[in-house]
Amino acid sequence: MTPNSFSPEVTNPEILDIADLPAAAIAQHLAAMRPADAIEVLNNLDIDDTVAAIAHLPHEQAVRLFDQPELRRTDDILEHLPLDLAGSILDAMSADRVTDIFQELEDPTRTRLFVILNPETKAALKKLLHYPENTAGSLMTTEFISVPATWTASRTLQYIREVERSRETVYAIYIVDPTTKVLQRVVTLRRLITSEPDAPIISVGRDETPVAISPLTDREEVARLFRRHDLLAVPVVDDDRHVIGIVTVDDVLDAMTEDMTEDAYKFGGLEAIDKPYMEIGLPEMLKKRGGWLSILFLGEMLTASAMQHFEVELEKAVVLTLFIPLIMSSGGNSGSQATSLLIRALALKDIKLRDWWKVALREMPTGIALGALLGAICMIRIAAWQTLGFYDYGPHWMLIAVTVAAALIGIVTFGSLAGSMLPFILQRLGFDPASASAPFVATLVDVTGLVIYFTVALIFLSGTLL
C-alpha cells in the first residue's frame, strides 16, 4: 500500500449516482457519512435536491451539517426549507455559525427567519452580529462552560455531563467568582477527571491568570495566542473580565487559512476573494483584478514620463535601453524579497514597529552586496559578449559595463530598502503590512530605478556617449 493510495477520504464514486435517488434515500446515505463528506455531496447537488435531502435528515444530523462552515448556499437552503424546520435548525446550531449565516442572509429571508428564532438564539445573535469581521468577536461562540469557584470537582463534572450536548467545547471550563462573575481560572477537562472528586474546583486549575482576549482582538493576534500558549479554546472577556464567549481552535484553523489566502492574494496584487476559484464569475474576477491592475498601471505610467525626461540621452545612446528591463526587474525582485521577509516578521511579531531603523541598517549592506553581485555578473556578461563577438556595445563598452553595474548597486539597494520599509509604513498608517504587494513594490522601484539608471549614466558617460 503506497502512501498515495492511503487517502482517508471517502472519495465517493457514488456521488453522481446519489443525485438520481429519491430525497429520502439520499438523506439515508448522508446520515451514514462523515459530516465533511456529506457536505461535499450536498455542495454538488442542485439546490432543490439539497433542500429535499436536508428535510429528510434526522434533525440532529441536519444541525451537524449546518454547523460546518464548509456547507455552501446556506442562504438558498434556508430560504427553501419549511420555515419551522429552518428555525429549529438555527436554534439548535452553535451561535457562531448562526451569526456567520445571518451575515450572509439578505432580506426578506433574513427578517422572516429572525422573528421565528427562540429568544436565546435571538439574544446571542444580536450580541455576536455587531462585532466587526476579523475580530475575536466575529469568531466567538456563546456556548461555553463556566461554573462558580465554590463548586467541587465532582459537581462540575456532573454539570458538564448535563449540558455537554449544547456546548461547543467542554475541554476548557471557566471558573468565575460566584458573586462578581469575574473570570478567575481555567480548568481543563483532563485536569478535572484526574482530580479528587471533593476538591474545590478552584484548586484544580493551575494557579495563574487565564489567557483571555477582548472581543475586538484581531483574529491574527488570536491565532498567535493559540500558538504561543497551545490553546484549544480561549475565553473572550469584557472590560470587567466577565466571560462573554469563547473562540475554539477549529475556528482559528479556518481563520488562519482564510488569512493565508487573503495575504497571498494581496501579495500577488489583487483583492481578497472568499470563494473557490472556479466559482468566481468573470465580472467579479475582472473587478478584483482590474482595479489593482489599473492602479499599478497608472503608477507605472510614471516610467514613461521618466523616460520622456531622458529622451535626449536615449536618442544618443540607444545601447542604454538594452539594459532597462534587466535593471528594473532586479530592483523589483530585491524589493519583493525584502517585502516578503518583513511582512512575515511583522506578522509573527519577530520585529516591532519601532525597530524599523535596525532593519534599514541591515537591508542597506545586504542591498549593496546583492547589487554588487548582480553588477559583477552583468559586467562579465558584457565583457564576454563583447570580446567573444556576440554583440558590439561600441567603443565605450567598458564604461557602459561600469555604468550598468553601478546602477544595479544603487537600484538593488534602493529596492531592498523600499521593500523592507513599506510594510512598516503601512503598519504605521494603520493598514495591514501584508498589503505591500510584490507588484506595488516593483512599481515603486521601477520609476525610481529608471531615474537612478539615467543619473548614473549621465555621471559616467558624459563626454563620451552622452
Place this chain on the structure above:
Amino acid sequence: MTPNSFSPEVTNPEILDIADLPAAAIAQHLAAMRPADAIEVLNNLDIDDTVAAIAHLPHEQAVRLFDQPELRRTDDILEHLPLDLAGSILDAMSADRVTDIFQELEDPTRTRLFVILNPETKAALKKLLHYPENTAGSLMTTEFISVPATWTASRTLQYIREVERSRETVYAIYIVDPTTKVLQRVVTLRRLITSEPDAPIISVGRDETPVAISPLTDREEVARLFRRHDLLAVPVVDDDRHVIGIVTVDDVLDAMTEDMTEDAYKFGGLEAIDKPYMEIGLPEMLKKRGGWLSILFLGEMLTASAMQHFEVELEKAVVLTLFIPLIMSSGGNSGSQATSLLIRALALKDIKLRDWWKVALREMPTGIALGALLGAICMIRIAAWQTLGFYDYGPHWMLIAVTVAAALIGIVTFGSLAGSMLPFILQRLGFDPASASAPFVATLVDVTGLVIYFTVALIFLSGTLL
C-alpha cells in the same frame, strides 16, 4: 479600557532586571510564569544564565519549558546542562519534541545524550527520526491513548486517569481490536464522560471509520484534514492500520504557520529561512536571497538579448522604448495575480491538476478583458498627452497608441495564462506549486512580453515608423 491596552501577555518590565538576579531567584520567577512567558525570558538571557536557571527549576517545570518549540538554543542548553539532568529532561519530554531537538543536535553532544536516554525514549526517537521533514511522521508523537475494544467506558476512564500525565492528549481515545490491534474507532473524552459507565467502549464512539493518516502524509494535507473534520488529534497508522502515533492540533498550528512563512518567502522569490529576521546573519541572508536573485538575473538577461535582436527597430523608433517598462510590468502584474490565485486554489484543493484546461479557458477571456482595459487607459493617456501638448509622440502617434494597446492585450493575456499554468506545471513535475514566485513569473513574462511588443510594432508600424 481600550482593546489595545488589553494585551493578555505578561509584557514583563522586569525581564531585564531578572537577568541580574542569582540563578535560583530567576528560576523562582520563571516557575510562576506561563510557559510562553518564561520562554521569552529565557530566550533573552545569555546562555550561561539560561542553563543555570533551568538547572534550578523544579524538574516538571523544566520539562514543560523544553516541551515548547519556542525555546531556542536547546542544543546549547543541553550541551551545558549536567548530563544526568539533560537525560532526565529528555526522557520526560514528549517524543515529538525530543525528535525535533535531536534533529538539530550535532555530534558529539548528540551521541553523548543519546546513550543515556532510557530505552523507551531511544525506541521512540529511532522510530520518529527517520521520517522526512514536512510529513505527518515528523509531526507525530507516540504518547497517545489506545485501549482494547473489549473494555468498558469506566475501565477506560480509570486507565486515562492513571496514564494522563504521560500523554500528549487524552481528548481522543483510540479503540483497537484486542487481538489484531487494528484501529477500529475513535472515542472523544467528552463522549466518554457522558456515557454509561458499564457501556462497552466500542459502543461509545460514532459508528464510522476514523479519519487516519499515513506517516508519510504531507503536513499541508494533514492541516487540511484537521480543518475538514474539525479534529483535535489524528491517528497515524501503518499499512495494516495499527496506530503508531498521533498528530495534535497544536503541532498543526505551528506547522501551518511555518508553511505560511515558507510560502510567503517562496512567492517573494527567496529561499525558506526558519529563524526570525533579526537572527539571520548577513552571510546567510545573502545566500538565501543572492541565489534566486542571480538566477532571475540570468533569466532576465534574455531581455537584453531580445532587445539586441530588435536593435534596428529601436534605432528607428526610440519612442517605442518609452513604453517598455509599462508593458513589461503589466505582463508581470497580471501574471503574479494569476499565480497567487492558482497557488491557493491548488493548496486548498479547490482545483485538481486535471482541471488545468478549465482554468486556461477562464484565464484567456480574463486576460483579454484586462489587457483591453489597460490598453484603453494607455490610448487615452497617449491621446491626452499629444492633444494637450504635454509630449509629442510624432505624426504617427495614433498608430503608436494602437500598437501599445494591442501589445498590452497580448501581453496581459500571456501573463495571465503563463501565471496560471505555472503552478500546474510545477505540481505536475512534483514541485510545490507555491514555488511559482512573483519574480519568476515576471521574468518569464518579461522576455516574452518584449518579443510580443516588437512583433506587434512590426505589424502595425511597418512602412511608417519602422
